[in-house]
Amino acid sequence: EFIKNLHGLVETEEFIAQSLGLKKVIIVPGNSDKDGTVKKEMGRAAARFIREILFPGAVMAVTGGTTLREVAATMPVGNAPHEITVVPARGGLGEDVEVQANTIAAIIAKKLRGTYRLLHVPDNLKEEAIRLLATDQHIKELVAEIKSADILVHGIGNARELSESRGDSPEETEELISQGAVGEAFGHYFAADGSIVKNIHSLGIRLRDLRNISTVIAVAGGEKKAAAILSVLKNNHEDVLITDQGAANKITALI
Ligand code: BG6
Numbered sequence: 001e002f003i004k005n006l007h008g009l010v011e012t013e014e015f016i017a018q019s020l021g022l023k024k025v026i027i028v029p030g031n032s033d034k035d036g037t038v039k040k041e042m043g044r045a046a047a048r049f050i051r052e053i054l055f056p057g058a059v060m061a062v063t064g065g066t067t068l069r070e071v072a073a074t075m076p077v078g079n080a081p082h083e084i085t086v087v088p089a090r091g092g093l094g095e096d097v098e099v100q101a102n103t104i105a106a107i108i109a110k111k112l113r114g115t116y117r118l119l120h121v122p123d124n125l126k127e128e129a130i131r132l133l134a135t136d137q138h139i140k141e142l143v144a145e146i147k148s149a150d151i152l153v154h155g156i157g158n159a160r161e162l163s164e165s166r167g168d169s170p171e172e173t174e175e176l177i178s179q180g181a182v183g184e185a186f187g188h189y190f191a192a193d194g195s196i197v198k199n200i201h202s203l204g205i206r207l208r209d210l211r212n213i214s215t216v217i218a219v220a221g222g223e224k225k226a227a228a229i230l231s232v233l234k235n236n237h238e239d240v241l242i243t244d245q246g247a248a249n250k251i252t253a254l255i
Contacts (some may be wrong), residue, residue, distance in 0.1 A: 007029050007245060012045060012245075013026065013248075016248060016252065016255070021236065021246065022233070023239045024240045025158040025241045025244075026063055026240070026242045027243055028041040028242075029041075029243065030246065031246025031247075032244050033223050033224050034246070038067065038221065039067060039221065039222075040074060041045050041244075042073045042242055042243065042244055043069075043070025043072075043238075046070075046219045046242045047071050047238065049217070049242065052059060052193075053151065054080060054102040054112070054207075055081050056084075057081075057084075059149045059150050060108070060151040060152075061086075061087050061146055061151070061153070061213075062086060062101055062105050062108060062151035063090065063105075063153070063185070065095070067219050069099050074248055075111045075112070076111070076184075077111045084114030085094040085109070085115050086106075086112070086116045087116065087117050088101030088102045088104075088118065088204065089101055089149075089204050090146075090187050090203065092119030092121035092122055092202045093166065093205075098158075099124060101119075102118045102120070105117075105118070106118065113247055117142055119204060121133060125202075129238045133203065142184055145246055147204075148212070153217045153219060154185050154186050154216070155185070156184065156185045156218055157184045158183035158187050159183055160177055162184040163176050163177075179198070180195075180199045181232070182227050184233040185218070186206075187206075190231040190234070190235055192227065192230070193232075194231060194232075194233070194234025194236065216239050218232065218240070219241070220241075221246060222247055222249045223249070226246075226250030226251045229243065238255055
């Protein structure tokens with residue numbers, strides 16, 4: 001808190017929380033675009049916050065990404081409430097294995113001495129194939145469990161970067177951007193006003209499930225992501241934002 005006050009971060013936390021209707025905003029000093037240790041500190045702040053709100057029997061869903069990987073890496077081992085279940089929020093979004101939601105869910109569950117379940121949905125499946133998969137009894141039960149999560153922890157990406165990293169063709173990326181996509185979270189692309197531009201076909205949590213999840217936590221930082229973060233938050237489903245000073249200052253300027 002002392003360090004935060006030195007940087008004026010407490011006021012910024014309150015300003016962003018009030019402006020965007022969030023219950024809590026946590027800002028770590030620095031800008032993760034420029035300094036890799038800042039992403040780790042964001043992860044640590046998120047891990048600490050998650051430990052505070054976990055309760056026995058809680059189901060927690062997590063997304064993939066390099067920021068969530070830091071949440072998993074900095075999660076302390078042991079001493080957690082009993083019978084925590086960690087699940088991936090969605091399956092098959094085209095990430096490398098180290099930053100896949102499945103991998104991150106398993107690491108966090110092991111550290112919390114809880115259990116995890118994995119959702120194996122290959123990337124780039126056609127809509128019909130996904131619909132068919134969804135009729136499988138095991139997958140049905142798993143998806144129902146994912147949708148019943150108490151806590152969701154998700155990353156946020158820049159629409160262009162996410163589209164490119166998911167192997168969209170240059171034309172597809174340009175179309176997405178020309179339709180106004182700015183940010184991305186759990187397979188949805190958001191415009192600057194918070195409206196949805198596109199949904200990626202997969203299984204798991206969708207936007208409409210978020211109102212049943214009591215704590216939705218976004219973890220994302222870096223000045224370059226400010227507009228993307230704001231686009232997702234404007235959709236009004238998040239309760240908590242954990243970010244860095246680089247993103248927070250820019251968000252404050254954009255609000
Ligand atoms: C991806 C998720 O893995 O990570 C996205 O599927 C998320 O939903 C993105 O927006 C954020 O990535 P990073 O590496 O910037 O934390």
